Amino acid sequence: MIDTQKINDLSNKIKGLVGSSPLADVEKNIHALLKSAFTKMELVSREEFDVQTEVLRATRLKLEALEAKLAAIESSTDSTIDKTINKPNA
Template sequence: MSTQLIDELSNKIKEMYSSLPTGEMDGNLHALLQGAFTKLELVSREEFDVQAEILRKTRERLVELEAQVAVLEASLEKSE
């Protein structure tokens, strides 16, 4: 998870709760958000794009293999 995103969220929450003592919030908010995002098991955009490309190639290969199986099945039916 991007530190910049965590910092941005942290700042927005600080603005919302500005009436609380800032020292109390500053010490824990960043760690709290980091822990929450870690538990969500979020992935970076780069990791997502890599997996999407792998999936695309896998689907293409599946289509190719299905076509090969269809040809083999047709060939088998003719020979019987």
């Protein structure tokens, strides 16, 4: 779910700035803090997002097809009812 590569890249950049100074502990804490924050956000990967986007697109297409079918059935039913009501008695 979480792109740990991006977290590691950010961590490495901070590590490069800090070097082997006492600030190395700060870098470790920042890394842990960022990882924890991203985990709590319940982020999804780009792949998961794209899959859900495709599912939504397919669902919309099915909904539109069903709406068209329903409209045709309703139209046909209305037409049949009108013919029955307006039929002269023999």
